[in-house]
Amino acid sequence: MSQFFYVHPENPQARLINQAVAIIRNGGVVIYPTDSGYALGCQLENKQALERICRIRKIDDKHNFTLLCRDLSELSLYARVDNGAFRLLRNNTPGPYTFIFKGTKEVPRRLMNSKRKTIGIRVPDNKIALDLLEALGEPLMSTSLILPGNDTTESDPEDIRDKLEHAVDLIMNGGFLGEQPTTVIDFSDEKPEVLRVGAGDITPFE
Numbered sequence: 325m326s327q328f329f330y331v332h333p334e335n336p337q338a339r340l341i342n343q344a345v346a347i348i349r350n351g352g353v354v355i356y357p358t359d360s361g362y363a364l365g366c367q368l369e370n371k372q373a374l375e376r377i378c379r380i381r382k383i384d385d386k387h388n389f390t391l392l393c394r395d396l397s398e399l400s401l402y403a404r405v406d407n408g409a410f411r412l413l414r415n416n417t418p419g420p421y422t423f424i425f426k427g428t429k430e431v432p433r434r435l436m437n438s439k440r441k442t443i444g445i446r447v448p449d450n451k452i453a454l455d456l457l458e459a460l461g462e463p464l465m466s467t468s469l470i471l472p473g474n475d476t477t478e479s480d481p482e483d484i485r486d487k488l489e490h491a492v493d494l495i496m497n498g499g500f501l502g503e504q505p506t507t508v509i510d511f512s513d514e515k516p517e518v519l520r521v522g523a524g525d526i527t528p529f530e
Contacts, residue, residue, distance in 0.1 A: 326489045333357070333498045336455045340496075345459045347494050353377055355469060355484055356456060357498030358392075359449040360420040360506045360523040361477025362469040362484060364492070365392065368462060369432060377465075380491050382472040388508075389435045390422050390444030392466040394457035402431050402463065403445050409511045412528060418449035420523035424510040435465060442512045452498045468505045476503035 327347070329340045348354055353366050353376050364380065366373035368391070378384070391402055396413060399405055403425035405413070413423060427436045427443040436443050446466065448454065457464060469478045471487070478484050481497035489495065507524035510517045516529050 326485075326492045327494045328485055328489070328497060329494065330497050331357075331452050334451055336452045336498075338455075338459075341452075341455050341459050344456055344494055344496060348460060348464070352493035353380075353491075354494040354496065355481075355488065355492055356453060356496040357450055357481075357501055358420075358453050358468075359418070360468065361479050361501050361503055362481065363392075363453075363466050363477070364469050365464040365466045368435070368465050370465075371434065374434065374465060376491070377467060380488065381467060381470065383467070386437060386439070387467070388422075388424055388437050388442055388444045390446045390466045391431070391435075391463040392446050392448060392453065392457060393463045394454055395447060398463055399445060400428075402428055403443060404428060405511070409516070412516070413445075413447075416524070416528055417447040418454070419447070420449065420504070420506045422446045422506040422508045424508065424512050424519070426512050440512060442510075444508070446506065450498070452496060456496075470505060477501075477505045479503045 364377045422444045424442050431443050479501045504523040507522040508520040510519050518526050
C-alpha cells in the first residue's frame with residue numbers, strides 16, 4: 325500500500341517533500357506531478373526501482389527514459405549538447421518538453437536507448453517537481469505516467485490511487501492536471517526533430 329501525500333501545488337510543504345526524498349533514496353518508486361500530467365520516478369542508480377517502473381508501464385529497453393533536472397546546470401554531465409542546442413533549451417526551459425541527446429558515460433547504460441545510446445532530459449515547470457529535485461540534489465529517473473493502452477498521461481491523482489496504490493511507494497497529489505504528455509525534440513542528430521507533439525509549442529524547434 326502506497327503513501328498518499330496532499331501537496332500544495334504552489335507552496336509545497338517542506339516536510340512532505342523531505343519525506344518523498346527519503347522514500348526515493350530508500351529505493352522507492354513515486355508518482356509526482358509535472359507540467360504535463362503525472363510521472364513515475366525513482367533514483368537514478370536504482371535498478372530494481374527502474375524494473376518496477378518498466379513493469380507498470382510495460383516498456384522495454386528501446387524506451388527513452390528521461391532525467392528530470394532542476395535546471396540546465398546538470399545538462400553537460402549527462403548529455404552531449406552543442407551550443408546551438410543549449411541556446412534553444414535555455415530559451416524554452418523550464419517547460420513541457422523532453423529533449424533527446426546522446427548520453428555521456430555518467431548515464432547508467434540501462435537508462436539509455438539500447439541501440440542509439442540516447443537519453444531524455446527535462447526541466448519541468450512545476451513547483452512540486454522542482455522542490456523535489458532541489459531537495460534530492462540530483463536528477464530523478466523519470467517517465468510519463470502513461471498506462472498500457474493509453475495515449476495520454478494520467479491526470480487525476482485519486483484515479484491514480486485506485487489503479488496503482490499497490491504498485492508504487494508514494495503518490496504525491498498535486499491536484500488535477502492536464503493530460504497532454506511532453507513535446508519530444510530529438511537533438512541526437514544534426515538537426516532537431518520533433519518526435520512527439522504534446523503540451524509544448526513546437527514553433528521554436530521547426
